[in-house]
Amino acid sequence: MNFQLTQEQEMLVEAVRSFVTRELLPHEEEVDRADAVSPELAAQIRGKAIAAGFYAFNMPEEVGGGGLDYLSQALVERELSRVSWALHVFVARPSKILMACKDRQIDDYLIPCVQGEKTDCFALTEPGAGSDANAIKTRAVREGDDFVINGSKHFISHAGHADFAIVFAVTDTYEHNGRKRNAVTAFLVDRGTPGMTVRRGPKCVSNRGYHTYELFFDDCRVPASKVLGEVDKGWEVANAWLTAGRVMVAANCVGQAQRAMDLALQWAADRKQFGQAIGSYQGVSFKLADMATQIRAAELLTLHTAWKMDQGSMSDGEAGMAKLFASEVLGKVADEAVQIFGGMGLMDEGPVERIWRNARIERIWEGTSEIQRHIISRELLRPLLR
Ligand SMILES: Cc1cc2nc3c(=O)[nH]c(=O)nc-3n(C[C@H](O)[C@H](O)[C@H](O)COP(=O)(O)OP(=O)(O)OC[C@H]3O[C@@H](n4cnc5c(N)ncnc54)[C@H](O)[C@@H]3O)c2cc1C
Numbered sequence: 001m002n003f004q005l006t007q008e009q010e011m012l013v014e015a016v017r018s019f020v021t022r023e024l025l026p027h028e029e030e031v032d033r034a035d036a037v038s039p040e041l042a043a044q045i046r047g048k049a050i051a052a053g054f055y056a057f058n059m060p061e062e063v064g065g066g067g068l069d070y071l072s073q074a075l076v077e078r079e080l081s082r083v084s085w086a087l088h089v090f091v092a093r094p095s096k097i098l099m100a101c102k103d104r105q106i107d108d109y110l111i112p113c114v115q116g117e118k119t120d121c122f123a124l125t126e127p128g129a130g131s132d133a134n135a136i137k138t139r140a141v142r143e144g145d146d147f148v149i150n151g152s153k154h155f156i157s158h159a160g161h162a163d164f165a166i167v168f169a170v171t172d173t174y175e176h177n178g179r180k181r182n183a184v185t186a187f188l189v190d191r192g193t194p195g196m197t198v199r200r201g202p203k204c205v206s207n208r209g210y211h212t213y214e215l216f217f218d219d220c221r222v223p224a225s226k227v228l229g230e231v232d233k234g235w236e237v238a239n240a241w242l243t244a245g246r247v248m249v250a251a252n253c254v255g256q257a258q259r260a261m262d263l264a265l266q267w268a269a270d271r272k273q274f275g276q277a278i279g280s281y282q283g284v285s286f287k288l289a290d291m292a293t294q295i296r297a298a299e300l301l302t303l304h305t306a307w308k309m310d311q312g313s314m315s316d317g318e319a320g321m322a323k324l325f326a327s328e329v330l331g332k333v334a335d336e337a338v339q340i341f342g343g344m345g346l347m348d349e350g351p352v353e354r355i356w357r358n359a360r361i362e363r364i365w366e367g368t369s370e371i372q373r374h375i376i377s378r379e380l381l382r383p384l385l386r
Pocket of ligand 1: 130131155157361365366367371374
């Protein structure tokens with residue numbers, strides 16, 4: 001096995017790292033305190049990301065994207081996540097599900113998203129359907145050339161400033177192994193479409209400045225030309241990208257954990273108690289050893305999984321392992337970093353309490369740790385159970 005990054009990958013990592021240091025990190029504290037990113041700052045980051053060639057790095061070259069393979073994408077995600085999601089989200093990665101666009105959708109949605117002229121949001125979760133996405137109740141009923149959508153969504157990231165939402169709604173039901181299942185369709189619903197209301201959701205402790213929204217659909221009429229992919233085939237469109245997304249979340253966790261580690265290491269060398277650097281006590285230095293070891297394992301697992309995705313040989317369970325392990329390592333490392341900082345670790349004058357707060361969401365979104373364990377164990381047991 002070759003664990004050496006290519007020269008291009010090394011240069012990419014260096015370029016993204018200096019972009020984060022120069023353009024994003026200086027704003028992190030102010031954005032966290034204000035719990036908001038001004039439209040001017042958002043536009044500035046977007047413009048600089050486009051100029052630097054980082055915008056839409058996840059999208060294929062043939063539609064104008066960066067065309068990075070999954071391993072390189074994971075490296076970029078690792079670097080970007082040294083700063084809060086509230087900021088690096090503006091180095092946009094349009095939902096790759098948009099590759100299912102066809103006909104006019106390509107010029108109306110896909111290309112503008114890749115070029116930074118439009119932004120999307122992904123609207124699946126509902127108050128009654130989180131981990132159990134199949135339980136969504138939002139319905140779309142065909143009426144002539146239109147679909148009429150009724151229902152609601154919550155926890156939808158960026159819906160307040162997105163130009164359109166990719167909305168998942170039930171369009172049919174069928175029996176599978178004696179259980180009723182929903183056939184689901186994905187729709188492209190423009191902001192301002194009559195019948196769709198967007199409302200800011202509750203405040204979140206992680207990534208202040210990164211907001212979620214509630215969407216309400218009340219006889220919201222969209223033409224059939226706004227169906228993304230095929231009618232009743234919404235899961236087919238969504239699942240492939242959701243699985244890939246988990247590996248990218250794992251890469252985000254590795255970057256955040258490494259940042260916490262770097263801060264804790266420096267503090268352990270600088271902070272003196274009982275006349276010595278606290279890092280000279282094994283109670284602290286062994287924590288650092290464990291943190292570094294866990295981060296290395298999470299990083300290798302994540303990059304190996306991304307590499308497998310590039311080879312076309314990654315399974316859902318393997319993506320789940322990377323997401324599960326890296327997000328749990330981040331949780332432990334962030335907590336130990338606070339411990340090494342002592343009281344200062346909980347004060348909002350430094351980034352450690354921010355990293356600790358931000359880390360918490362990673363075990364919940366894109367499939368909770370319990371759901372990842374479910375996916376992994378189901379894959380292990382499936383060949384043995386009848
Ligand atoms: C900040 C934020 C941003 C988000 N952005 C988006 C977005 O842009 N678009 C979108 O569609 N969604 C988004 N989500 C939703 C996110 O994906 C869900 O929060 C997540 O899937 C978990 O669903 P839930 O919160 O309803 O928890 P629940 O599903 O209610 O789970 C609660 C607890 O029960 C456990 N649990 C549930 N089922 C099982 C089981 N079978 N076995 C064992 N344990 C189980 C869970 O692991 C968890 O610990 C976002 C959420 C947050 C908080």
